[in-house]
Amino acid sequence: xxxINKIMTGIAVLCLLLCGGVLAFALNPDxxxxxxxMLYGTxxxxxxxxxxxxxxxxxxxxxTDGSVSVTLPDQLENSLSDxxxxxxxxxxRYPSGNTGSSDSGTVATPAPRSDAVxxxxxxxxxxxxxxxxxxxxxxxxxxxxxKSLWSTIxxxxxxxxxxxxxxxxxxxxxxxxxFAIQLQxxxxxxxxxxxxxxxxxx
Numbered sequence: 013x014x015x016i017n018k019i020m021t022g023i024a025v026l027c028l029l030l031c032g033g034v035l036a037f038a039l040n041p042d043x044x045x046x047x048x049x050m051l052y053g054t055x056x057x058x059x060x061x062x063x064x065x066x067x068x069x070x071x072x073x074x075x076t077d078g079s080v081s082v083t084l085p086d087q088l089e090n091s092l093s094d095x096x097x098x099x100x101x102x103x104x105r106y107p108s109g110n111t112g113s114s115d116s117g118t119v120a121t122p123a124p125r126s127d128a129v130x131x132x133x134x135x136x137x138x139x140x141x142x143x144x145x146x147x148x149x150x151x152x153x154x155x156x157x158x159k160s161l162w163s164t165i166x167x168x169x170x171x172x173x174x175x176x177x178x179x180x181x182x183x184x185x186x187x188x189x190x191f192a193i194q195l196q197x198x199x200x201x202x203x204x205x206x207x208x209x210x211x212x213x214x
Contacts, residue, residue: 123202123203125156125204127155127156128155128156128157128158128204129155129156129157129161130157130158130161131161132161132164132165132168132177135155135157135161135165136174136177136178137178138155139153139155139178139182139209140178140181140182140185142155143178143182143185143186143211143213144182144185144186147186148186148187148188148213148214149212149213149214150210150211150212151211151212151213152208152209152210152211153208153209153211154206154207154208154209155206155207155209156200156204156205156206156207157204157205157207158203158204158205159203159204159205160203162197162205162207165207169195175191179191182213183213186213188213188214189214190213190214191211191212191213192211192212193209193210193211193212194209194210195207195208195209195210196208196210
């Protein structure tokens with residue numbers, strides 16, 4: 013019985029020593045790196061990554077734990093905020109060089125797109141459909157229009173005709189009384205714009 017007690021005590025002591033060693037290595041990464049180098053002949057992964065980064069002249073992106081941070085390039089010269097129209101009763105602002113019309117006064121016929129609305133009534137119907145699905149409150153939606161149609165849409169916002177075009181019906185469907193909108197315009201190329209609508213109904 014004494015022998016069994018001694019064996020059990022010895023096993024318990026070994027377990028405690030083993031747990032203490034694991035804890036010591038867990039709390040000291042340098043010891044872990046040294047052990048890994050002794051066992052496998054390799055450097056600590058974080059150090060290896062850092063050294064590799066220093067060799068290519070880019071040490072600032074590597075953290076001490078081996079994590080990599082990336083700095084994204086600056087946004088394109090014309091961000092969406094360049095196109096914000098805070099007051100639809102005023103003409104939509106364009107960044108320089110993007111006036112929405114060509115110098116010659118003619119607009120090339122764009123290649124057909126299946127997702128584009130091609131006339132003002134289709135635009136109104138598309139807005140009604142999307143807003144009816146989205147519901148009241150702060151909502152966002154977009155549609156694609158030919159550049160040749162944009163001047164007609166812009167005029168509808170400038171004169172207030174858009175209210176009868178689709179806003180009255182939307183408010184009625186949603187059971188709301190008020191409507192506010194901001195527009196953003198992005199040139200998709202190939203003769204099309206994407207019109208972003210930031211709408212609040214209340």
